[in-house]
Structure formats: structure tokens, C-alpha cells
Amino acid sequence: MKLVQPILLVLLAVALVVYFARLRSSLLDRAIVLLVVVVGAVFVSFPGASQTIAGWVNVGRGVDLVFYLSIFGLGFYCLVLFSKIRRLEADMTDLARAVAIRDANEPEGES
Amino acid sequence: MGQPGASTFIVVAAYNEGSVLRDTLAPLFRQGYSVVVVDDGSSDDTWTVLRSLPVHALRHPINLGQGAALQTGMDYALKHGAEFVVHFDADGQHPHDQIEEMLAPIRAGQADVVLGCRFLRDEDRRHVPLVKRVVLRAGALVSALMTGVWLKDSHNGFRALSADAVSRIRLTENGFAHATEILRQIRLAGLRYVEIPTTIRYSEYSRAKGQPVTNAFNIVMDLILGRLFR
Numbered sequence: 001m002k003l004v005q006p007i008l009l010v011l012l013a014v015a016l017v018v019y020f021a022r023l024r025s026s027l028l029d030r031a032i033v034l035l036v037v038v039v040g041a042v043f044v045s046f047p048g049a050s051q052t053i054a055g056w057v058n059v060g061r062g063v064d065l066v067f068y069l070s071i072f073g074l075g076f077y078c079l080v081l082f083s084k085i086r087r088l089e090a091d092m093t094d095l096a097r098a099v100a101i102r103d104a105n106e107p108e109g110e111s
Numbered sequence: 112m113g114q115p116g117a118s119t120f121i122v123v124a125a126y127n128e129g130s131v132l133r134d135t136l137a138p139l140f141r142q143g144y145s146v147v148v149v150d151d152g153s154s155d156d157t158w159t160v161l162r163s164l165p166v167h168a169l170r171h172p173i174n175l176g177q178g179a180a181l182q183t184g185m186d187y188a189l190k191h192g193a194e195f196v197v198h199f200d201a202d203g204q205h206p207h208d209q210i211e212e213m214l215a216p217i218r219a220g221q222a223d224v225v226l227g228c229r230f231l232r233d234e235d236r237r238h239v240p241l242v243k244r245v246v247l248r249a250g251a252l253v254s255a256l257m258t259g260v261w262l263k264d265s266h267n268g269f270r271a272l273s274a275d276a277v278s279r280i281r282l283t284e285n286g287f288a289h290a291t292e293i294l295r296q297i298r299l300a301g302l303r304y305v306e307i308p309t310t311i312r313y314s315e316y317s318r319a320k321g322q323p324v325t326n327a328f329n330i331v332m333d334l335i336l337g338r339l340f341r
Binding site for chain 2: 017021090097099103104108
């Protein structure tokens with residue numbers, strides 16, 4: 001493993017954390033997903049492009065570069081979905097709580 | 112609110128505890144406390160049992176988790192004029208005769224939150240099974256690193272809080288990770304806290320019902336993801 005590899009991995013992780021903790025917006029989410037799709041379309045349309053770019057970043061084969069990028073894209077999308085689930089869960093909790101408090105059964109003599 | 116203890120609300124989260132609830136709750140309402148039980152979407156007879164007892168019975172339409180149930184109970188208690196809130200386990204492992212002891216530092220104005228601790232006295236420590244002891248101590252360390260609150264026993268569900276403390280705490284971790292979340296909020300809100308020794312009585316039932324020690328991993332993951340996706 002070259003020294004630059006763990007450094008890149010750490011940078012990638014930090015970028016993800018910063019993005020999700022501070023910079024996130026649904027517009028940016030969509031822009032990133034769109035970017036991944038566009039890049040995919042470019043690679044499909046110009047099969048030689050991935051090999052050329054892979055050469056620039058020292059990855060070796062073009063197919064490896066596409067593979068790495070798709071793992072990143074999938075991981076990113078998982079995190080976006082996860083945060084959406086958390087938000088839904090929070091909304092559901094508020095709703096269930098409101099129902100529970102509204103329909104509370106008080107001990108006799110207090111209601 | 113006729114009785115002297117009525118402004119003390121004992122908040123109990125119950126999930127499928129129908130078989131033990133009556134025994135757990137009886138000493139509480141007999142002592143005159145206001146008992147708030149949140150049935151967290153149980154599928155057994157918890158709700159039927161609750162409705163036959165002189166307690167404030169609330170029911171989540173779906174199962175959300177202990178943290179969510181406690182927050183619901185606290186919201187309800189505040190709305191009904193609680194001066195003090197005590198978190199109490201439904202499985203009967205917490206000592207009901209220690210509630211006043213837990214409340215004393217708050218009544219005396221020395222603390223806003225009192226946390227029960229299984230590791231302050233030798234006789235209490237002996238009640239905790241060995242594996243659980245190791246996991247709990249490791250959990251306390253992880254909690255301390257994540258919250259900045261150094262406790263001997265961070266996952267003890269027996270707590271007493273002033274109404275002011277309750278109003279400044281908002282649990283968003285629905286599951287067991289709330290036990291760490293509450294410590295972080297105590298620190299961020301600048302609340303004064305103290306640990307006092309408590310005896311936890313582990314029964315066959317509470318051991319079977321309690322969270323498995325392997326759940327520690329899930330709790331840590333919840334906390335990390337929860338911090339990331341606030």
C-alpha cells in the first residue's frame with residue numbers, strides 16, 4: 001500500500017463526515033447524485049475515457065476506477081437514505097407521542 | 112395532586128411487561144407518587160393491566176424504544192405539573208424504597224439530576240453478573256469519551272430529575288442510546304449531577320428481559336450515526 005492511499009481514505013471519510021454534519025442540503029444531495037449519473041454516462045459513451053483518467057490518477061485499469069467510483073456513489077446514497085429514515089423516524093416519534101399524550105388514561109378521580 | 116408525593120412523577124417505560132407490571136407499580140402508587148407508564152406498543156396484555164391500575168397510562172401506537180417512551184412520559188409529567196421526575200424500570204429491578212434517597216439531593220438544592228450507580232458499594236457491585244459488570248464499565252468509558260461526563264455507571268436507568276432539568280433535556284435517541292445521550296445533554300445544559308449508590312435486583316425475569324450485552328455495539332453505532340445526522 002502506498003502512503004497516499006490511507007491518506008486519501010481518511011480524507012474521503014472526513015469529507016463525508018463534514019458534508020453530512022455541516023454542508024448538507026437536499027439540493028447538494030441531488031447535485032452529487034446527478035454528477036455520479038453524468039460521470040457514468042460519460043464512461044459508457046466514451047469507453048476509453050475511464051482508462052485515460054485511471055492512468056492520470058494511477059489506478060491502473062479503467063474498470064477499477066469505475067468500480068471505486070460506484071462504491072463511493074452507493075455508499076453516499078446509503079447515507080442519504082439513512083438520514084432520510086432518521087428524519088422520518090423522528091417525525092413518526094413526534095406523532096406517536098402526541099397521540100399517546102392526547103389519549104392518556106388518567107387514574108380515576110383525576111380526569 | 113392531593114397527596115404529598117403526587118408532584119413526584121415516576122416515569123416507567125413498559126414493553127411487553129404485562130406479567131410483572133402490577134408487582135412493580137403497586138409499591139409506587141401506594142406511596143402516593145404519580146405513576147406515569149408509557150406502554151411502548153406492547154403486543155401482550157400490558158395495556159389491559161395498566162388500565163386496571165391507578166396510574167397515568169399512555170400508549171404508543173407502535174413500538175419506538177425505551178428512550179422515546181421516557182421522553183413521552185417526561186413530556187406528560189411536565190404538562191401535569193411535575194416537580195420531580197424519576198425514571199424507573201418496569202421489570203422491578205429498581206428499589207422503590209430508594210426513591211426518596213434519590214430525590215434528596217434535588218430537594219436540598221444540591222443537584223438537578225441524581226443518577227443511580229451500581230458500582231459505589233461492594234454489596235451492590237456483587238449483585239451485577241460478571242460479564243455485565245465488564246460491559247457496563249467499558250460502556251461507562253465509551254460514554255465518558257463521547258459525552259465528557261465521567262460516571263462509574265452510565266447505563267443505569269434509575270434516575271431522578273428536577274422539573275427544570277426535565278424541561279432542558281430532549282431525548283432523540285429512541286433506543287437504548289438515550290442513556291448516553293442524556294448525559295451529553297446534562298453536560299451541555301450545565302445541569303448539576305451526582306451519582307448515588309443503588310442496589311439493582313437482577314431476577315431471572317429482568318435478566319431475560321434486559322438488553323443483551325452484545326447490544327453495546329448497536330448503542331455505539333446509534334450514537335455515532337446520531338451525532339452525524341442530527
